[in-house]
Amino acid sequence: VAAFGLALMTHTSSTAQVSSKQVIENRIAAFRDMGSAFKNIADELNSGEANLEEVKSAAKVVQNYSVGLPTWFPPGSEPPPEIPRTWSEWFASWFSSGEEYQVPRAENSRAKLDIWQKPAEFEAVYQHFKREADAMVVASQTSDTAAITAQFRKLEQSCSVCHKSFRADER
Numbered sequence: 001v002a003a004f005g006l007a008l009m010t011h012t013s014s015t016a017q018v019s020s021k022q023v024i025e026n027r028i029a030a031f032r033d034m035g036s037a038f039k040n041i042a043d044e045l046n047s048g049e050a051n052l053e054e055v056k057s058a059a060k061v062v063q064n065y066s067v068g069l070p071t072w073f074p075p076g077s078e079p080p081p082e083i084p085r086t087w088s089e090w091f092a093s094w095f096s097s098g099e100e101y102q103v104p105r106a107e108n109s110r111a112k113l114d115i116w117q118k119p120a121e122f123e124a125v126y127q128h129f130k131r132e133a134d135a136m137v138v139a140s141q142t143s144d145t146a147a148i149t150a151q152f153r154k155l156e157q158s159c160s161v162c163h164k165s166f167r168a169d170e171r
């Protein structure tokens, strides 16, 4: 039975395995997606005639991502060391505008090692964010634009609190 259990475990973990590079790239893509839902809310609220249905559905998208966020940083998904660029890559980046869509690359990960080294602090800023994301959904179910905007500011603040401590500058 023990041997069978071991074989089963090995089998399960190998099928469930996703490369660290893929985990990092999925994480960056998820942050971008959450970021664009967040920006949709900002754009609506700044338009002066906010489409509250749009705000409500975007708030739900942010909340859905907020649930999974703590699982986006498994051990082994720390940023890889900086890879020296070849001359041609450097040359290509010199000519790209920076505006065009860049495919997420693990080497560009901005996750700070403190995420893995200070798990209690990371958990605390995460819980702060989660509360604001939940409260944003509740606020978005009303038609009180002033209250929705006030809650959006709190949500924005909770994103920044985490970024200040746990997101590095661009690399």
Ligand code: HEC
Pocket: 024, 027, 028, 031, 032, 034, 035, 038, 062, 069, 108, 109, 110, 111, 112, 122, 125, 126, 129, 155, 156, 158, 159, 160, 162, 163, 166, 167
């Ligand atoms: C608990 C911490 C935490 C919270 C809360 C958080 N972020 Fe981030 N965010 C990060 C980290 C860490 C990264 C860098 C991930 C990486 O590069 O591996 C990041 C990256 C990003 C990126 C950049 C993705 C890219 O293109 O490289 C965007 C956009 C973003 N976050 C938006 C948001 C928004 C909007 C919120 C709030 C609604 C938010 N984040 C809340 C930690 C957080």
